[in-house]
Amino acid sequence: MSMDNKDSSDFIKDREIEEILSANRRAEPERVREILAKALELKGIAMDEAAALMMVSDPDLLKEMFEAASKVKDAIYGRRMVIFAPLYISNLCGNECLYCAFRARNKEVKRRALTQEEIARETEILINRGHKRILLVAGEAYPSQEGFQYVLDSVKTIYSVKSGPGEIRRVNANVAPLTEYEFKRLKETGIGTYQLFQETYHRDTYHKVHVAGKKIDYGWRVTAFDRAMRSGIDDCGIGVLFGLFNWNYELLAMLQHIRHLEEVFGVGPHTISVPRIEPAVGSNLAEHPPAAVSDIDFRKIVAILRLTVPYTGIIMSTRETANLRRELFALGVSQISGGSRTNPGGYSEAGLQEDTEAQFSLGDQRSLDEVIRDVARLGYVPSFCTGCYRLGRTGKDFMDLAKPGEIRHHCDPNAFSTFQEYLSDYASPETKTLGEELINSVMPRLEPEIRDMTKRMVDEVRAGKRDVYC
Ligand code: SAM
Numbered sequence: 001m002s003m004d005n006k007d008s009s010d011f012i013k014d015r016e017i018e019e020i021l022s023a024n025r026r027a028e029p030e031r032v033r034e035i036l037a038k039a040l041e042l043k044g045i046a047m048d049e050a051a052a053l054m055m056v057s058d059p060d061l062l063k064e065m066f067e068a069a070s071k072v073k074d075a076i077y078g079r080r081m082v083i084f085a086p087l088y089i090s091n092l093c094g095n096e097c098l099y100c101a102f103r104a105r106n107k108e109v110k111r112r113a114l115t116q117e118e119i120a121r122e123t124e125i126l127i128n129r130g131h132k133r134i135l136l137v138a139g140e141a142y143p144s145q146e147g148f149q150y151v152l153d154s155v156k157t158i159y160s161v162k163s164g165p166g167e168i169r170r171v172n173a174n175v176a177p178l179t180e181y182e183f184k185r186l187k188e189t190g191i192g193t194y195q196l197f198q199e200t201y202h203r204d205t206y207h208k209v210h211v212a213g214k215k216i217d218y219g220w221r222v223t224a225f226d227r228a229m230r231s232g233i234d235d236c237g238i239g240v241l242f243g244l245f246n247w248n249y250e251l252l253a254m255l256q257h258i259r260h261l262e263e264v265f266g267v268g269p270h271t272i273s274v275p276r277i278e279p280a281v282g283s284n285l286a287e288h289p290p291a292a293v294s295d296i297d298f299r300k301i302v303a304i305l306r307l308t309v310p311y312t313g314i315i316m317s318t319r320e321t322a323n324l325r326r327e328l329f330a331l332g333v334s335q336i337s338g339g340s341r342t343n344p345g346g347y348s349e350a351g352l353q354e355d356t357e358a359q360f361s362l363g364d365q366r367s368l369d370e371v372i373r374d375v376a377r378l379g380y381v382p383s384f385c386t387g388c389y390r391l392g393r394t395g396k397d398f399m400d401l402a403k404p405g406e407i408r409h410h411c412d413p414n415a416f417s418t419f420q421e422y423l424s425d426y427a428s429p430e431t432k433t434l435g436e437e438l439i440n441s442v443m444p445r446l447e448p449e450i451r452d453m454t455k456r457m458v459d460e461v462r463a464g465k466r467d468v469y470c
């Protein structure tokens with residue numbers, strides 16, 4: 001008998017959120033500065049302190065808050081920026097999420113589930129561009145013959161493809177909530193992070209925007225990570241779809257979710273995603289989000305998360321425009337997607353069917369090479385690292401290394417070696433020159449012990465060795 005019924009969504013406490021918001025309505029400069037000083041100790045801040053930061057609007061104080069977030073980002077992540085690509089395997093869906101183009105009743109989208117051969121072709125293209133990390137994405141309906149096995153087979157297919165000197169070394173998955181049994185099977189495929197966004201933690205809003213299909217069950221979704229953790233998937237990625245409900249509420253509810261996972265499993269999420277609603281074919285709601293988040297508030301969200309949960313990766317998709325991405329890197333974003341398509345088959349058939357099969361419009365249409373060049377020009381080292389997951393440093397083991405800052409001994413060398421691998425095997429001449437200059441200028445500034453290791457690994461890659469990690 002499954003234990004799946006024992007979960008309840010009680011850990012999202014509306015009353016507590018209301019009380020915190022009303023007790024922290026004013027952002028006194030003195031208190032804000034105290035909170036920022038505390039955050040600079042890299043141990044995070046409490047929920048009521050995060051709430052006080054949400055209220056900051058004075059430009060000078062806001063500037064101080066952004067500077068503090070940048071310092072925390074820099075202290076923990078240095079100049080690294082992890083790069084991944086989403087791979088949409090299917091847009092079949094039985095749910096009616098009013099903001100999404102894949103919703104079941106949307107007749108404007110042509111339905112398609114890629115075959116395993118098509119998935120292999122998409123994977124090959126991503127490998128040949130230089131990707132090492134894929135996020136598999138699917139709607140919540142699988143081809144009838146295969147059922148959930150379709151997802152498992154797809155992960156295996158992606159891992160099986162080899163092309164030239166490359167392969168995909170880590171597959172993360174963003175698929176609908178599973179039972180414990182299904183999570184166990186997903187884990188067996190060698191999945192990295194299991195990612196799932198609650199969309200909105202606000203129950204009434206949740207029910208207004210999810211009107212049919214399995215996804216109407218708020219509790220089943222919000223307890224998905226409990227089942228994942230019990231099934232051995234300790235690397236989880238949470239998120240909110242910003243624009244559905246007041247972002248202050250959403251941030252505090254997400255912090256309650258994190259607190260719950262830490263209390264019950266001893267480890268919080270590995271990553272937080274911060275998507276904002278983008279226009280989607282056949283969705284009025286996506287055209288006019290009920291609680292649209294402005295660019296300035298979006299910067300605040302990223303900065304507050306960075307100050308509150310300093311060791312949790314923040315993921316931004318390609319959905320944000322190139323200009324805003326630049327600023328958000330400095331404030332706290334640590335992972336981005338590059339050269340993405342959101343329609344199944346979108347890499348093999350670039351330019352075709354994007355209007356009729358894609359999930360949402362992209363704010364950033366650049367190729368991976370352009371994204372990498374841009375990231376490098378801004379002084380960040382693009383990282384294709386998959387070391388932790390392959391060496392079993394996940395969940396609590398990862399956090400035990402991350403919190404005292406020791407993870408840098410792995411992350412920095414791995415970022416440089418995988419970036420060098422990209423430059424040697426895939427970059428355009430312009431990107432290669434720029435990237436190698438960056439490596440040569442940033443490497444000497446690393447702490448001596450880390451620098452020596454990094455140099456050794458980069459030299460090995462330059463001499464022809466591949467997949468060098470520690
Ligand atoms: N079907 C699964 C689910 O809903 O959890 C997983 C895949 S779904 C395509 C992945 C995410 O896309 C959703 O969780 C939602 O946050 C996001 N999404 C849907 N419509 C969007 C839109 N118009 N703009 C931005 N993100 C959107």
Ligand code: SF4
Pocket residue numbers: 093094095096097100101102103104138139140215
């Ligand atoms: Fe389906 Fe996910 Fe889109 Fe909802 S968000 S319609 S579940 S693909």
